[in-house]
Amino acid sequence: MSTGLVMAFTNLAFAQDTMDARSARGQLFDHRGGEVVLLPNDVLTEEQQAQLSQMGGAIPYYGAIAVAPDEGFLSEANQAAANHHSIASAEVAALAACNQARTSARACVIVMHFLPRNYEAGRALEMSQTATEAFREYRRGRDEKAFAISAATGNHAFAKGVGAVGLALEACNVGDGTENTAATDCYTVIQD
Incomplete structure (x- = not known):
C-alpha cells in the first residue's frame, strides 16, 4: 500500500464530527483496560x-x-503499535x-x-485508552474547552478557556516530547 493511500485511508477513517462532552461520554469505552x-x-x-x-x-487500546512471517517469533522486525485512536490506525502504524x-x-x-473491553465497531467516536482517561479531566469545569486527536500518531490534547480549539490543536500537533512525537493531522473531536 502506498504512503499516499495509507494517509488517505487514515484520514477517511478519522473523519468524525465534533461533539460535545455529553455526547462523547456515551460513545467512549471504559478507560480501565482492554482485551487481547x-x-x-x-x-x-x-x-x-x-x-x-x-x-x-x-498494552493500551487501540493496538496491534x-x-x-519469515523471521521468527523473536525477530526485531515484529512490531507493536499501541494507544492509537482506532484499530485501523494501530494496524497501519504496526505494519509500517x-x-x-x-x-x-x-x-x-x-x-x-x-x-477496549466489550468493543463494538461503529461508534461515532473512538479515542485511545490514555485519551479516554484524559477525557475524565476534560469534563471538569464549564469553561470553553476542546479536545483534539491525531489519527496518525495517537497524540491527543485538550485545552480550556478562550481559544481552546486552537490551543488543543497546537498542543496535539506538538506532542509531549516523550512517546508522542510531532503530528500534522490533529483535529478537534470534542468541543464545549
Whole structure:
C-alpha cells in the first residue's frame, strides 16, 4: 500500500464530527483496560499465541501487533503499535514499522489486536485508552474547552478557556516530547 493511500485511508477513517462532552461520554469505552484478540494466522504456533494472549490489558487500546512471517517469533522486525485512536490506525502504524524493519521478502501481517473491553465497531467516536482517561479531566469545569486527536500518531490534547480549539490543536500537533512525537493531522473531536 502506498504512503499516499495509507494517509488517505487514515484520514477517511478519522473523519468524525465534533461533539460535545455529553455526547462523547456515551460513545467512549471504559478507560480501565482492554482485551487481547488473536487474529487467525498461519504465522504463530499455538504456544506463541498463548504467550501473546497473556498480555491481557497490559498494552493500551487501540493496538496491534505485526509480525514478519519469515523471521521468527523473536525477530526485531515484529512490531507493536499501541494507544492509537482506532484499530485501523494501530494496524497501519504496526505494519509500517514492521515492514520497514523486516529483511525477508514476505510482507508483515497483523496477528493481534488490543481493544477496549466489550468493543463494538461503529461508534461515532473512538479515542485511545490514555485519551479516554484524559477525557475524565476534560469534563471538569464549564469553561470553553476542546479536545483534539491525531489519527496518525495517537497524540491527543485538550485545552480550556478562550481559544481552546486552537490551543488543543497546537498542543496535539506538538506532542509531549516523550512517546508522542510531532503530528500534522490533529483535529478537534470534542468541543464545549
